[in-house]
Amino acid sequence: MAKMTLEELRKLRNEKQAAIQKRDIEGKDSRIVIGMGTCGIAAGAKVVLDTFLEVLDEHKLENVSVTQTGCMGLCYVEPTIEVLVPGMPDTIYGNVDAETAKKIVEQHVIGKQLVTDHLFDRPAADIIQKDGGR
């Protein structure tokens, strides 16, 4: 890949914008928040961020918001992430690795089904596996 200039980036951006506007805006208003504190980084949160972006790209989901936050205080089940999808309960997953991240996109964001074996917090105590599947 040749080194991209800012001008080329702008051009790509404009092309992509046009394509997005034509397409149905699936994934809009969905949010993935990744805990990226010292504990998260040490447990592999950056790989999880990379995987989320890759899998979202594979499924052509351009409008999912992917943001970072600091330590969520659950240092013992890092990497932790929060997923907010319209029509689904706000969910915190623990011990998320690359494989789980892929599952969360395909099963939770797209399929609207909880990934129960990594649920750490919410929606209800009785379906949460102890320590988010640790």
Place this chain on the structure above:
Amino acid sequence: MHIFICDFLLDIVQNSYEAGSTEVFLTLEEDDTLLVCTVEDNGKGMDEDLKARVLDPFVTDGVKHKKRKVGLGLPFLVQACSACEGSFSLHSELGQGTKVTCSFPLNHVDTPPFGDLPSTLLALMSHPLADELVVKRTLATVKGEGGYELSKRELTDILGQLTSSGTLNLLKEFLVSQEEDLKPLYVPHSPLLA
């Protein structure tokens, strides 16, 4: 454990963001045998007293995590630098900002692997507290010299907010292409066993 040099950078630059900086400079100067990293911010800085204590792993201001003794991640960096006989220095002035400099000899057996720089820069650029991050990466080896410079403001001018998956993937592509351009200059590092 932080495995890669990039993990330390990700961690340390976030401290600058959280110190209320409006500008953070990350400089990576690499040659055949040495990588020198500098993180400089114009955040709230530290007074002499805090500066003296901050390398203790359990020192905290108690604001972010009440009742927990977690620090700034700096002790991990100090440990990694000293393990491979690199250097570490910390300059800070209250109300002015902080500058962390560290270096890693690239042929030491205990030097952490560099890690994935484009994805680290992506995480740093898209961090919600990042106002301005200027990255200067240079590489000068026997094979030649190269480098690139990035500014978050410049990138958001083009891409808009760095939050949606489509935008982030586009930015990733851009960042990967910058580093790819330097690949012909990479040299292998073989640890010198004493």
